[in-house]
């Protein structure tokens with residue numbers, strides 16, 4: 001009997017607890033959007049029908065995880081829950097020294113802080129720094145250099161591993177700057193900044209060899225390591241029959257350490273860790289900084305129950321059926337948008353679909369914030385909340401305070417894990433198809449007030 005490929009037919013879970021989504025009217029949405037000053041960050045979530053603002057901490061926990069919460073050990077030192085988390089992290093990453101933190105950026109602050117203290121004028125190199133990673137590197141007066149492969153800049157043309165680091169450039173930079181001034185190479189898996197695109201095992205292996213030859217440590221920023229492992233399974237032939245857990249283990253085997261925002265692939269709403277293979281000077285300094293800023297070594301920034309849920313979530317996030325469904329649902333949304341005439345970064349990444357707004361609205365006035373205008377229009381039309389990655393987020397202004405156009409104008413639809421069903425995605429595709437057929441209805445926006453830094457979070461805008 002031929003087996004039906006059910007993995008891509010339905011969600012591999014059933015629903016035990018529900019939460020209503022907002023069913024709104026056009027009049028209410030317009031009122032809400034005006035009150036939010038045309039900035040979806042200011043919209044109270046109870047007015048949002050489909051929330052694609054972020055996949056960070058927005059996932060649904062399983063019954064196993066909810067059950068695990070009740071077994072949390074809240075001892076200050078030596079909590080059972082800590083050892084459970086440590087075991088899970090060690091088993092996946094091979095990193096013996098595990099420091100729990102409240103979320104990814106706390107790990108970044110600790111690591112970049114201790115590296116910057118070594119000497120001035122250092123450069124950290126990555127396939128692409130995530131924005132909080134870059135902010136932490138720069139806040140510590142170091143340079144954050146991104147060297148993604150060329151393919152990642154061609155949004156329309158599919159390639160299997162657009163998240164890769166440019167190996168030739170990596171060699172060149174090491175030669176030019178000297179290994180002594182490059183304290184760290186970061187491989188972000190998947191590459192969030194470049195569209196959630198995966199990094200191949202071959203690329204990780206090659207980057208590691210270059211780093212090893214130069215004596216530079218390589219760390220994984222592994223918020224989405226499980227999605228990356230599944231992409232490797234699907235797209236790198238020799239891994240087709242290997243489990244995501246085994247693939248992940250090999251990915252980590254090339255690194256000297258890693259950190260994770262567990263709000264992503266570890267299926268929890270809050271949490272993270274920083275981990276090292278060796279107990280050297282970095283691990284020692286990190287422990288000191290952990291106690292200073294997060295908490296004692298056995299809990300960092302987490303409660304015992306959080307560590308229980310995280311330990312369970314790390315393993316669940318590697319489940320083959322879950323991962324197949326996860327990547328399939330993102331692909332389904334991406335292909336649906338493409339078929340509806342909405343250009344995207346192709347192929348879709350693991351956690352999000354990115355609309356290429358410059359291509360979608362070629363005649364839209366640059367000065368009118370095309371991607372932000374589309375974000376507002378998506379909310380007005382269907383109660384869908386997404387995020388602009390364009391001139392508002394980049395926030396560049398000239399000497400007179402005029403907003404400068406950006407090279408890219410994207411709208412990101414980040415998909416929370418295990419939260420929305422296929423019919424929710426069908427609804428989004430239908431709304432976007434309607435928008436694609438009625439582009440003239442999209443109104444431009446202008447900024448009426450914005451702070452100097454990280455403007456997009458709190459800027460106030462108005463329709464023109």
Ligand SMILES: *Cc1c(COP(=O)(O)O)cnc(C)c1O
Nearest residue numbers: 103104105130132192221223261
């Ligand atoms: C989310 C994320 C971070 C930051 O983690 P937080 O938990 O948001 O502090 C760092 N790196 C990557 C790749 C991320 O996706």
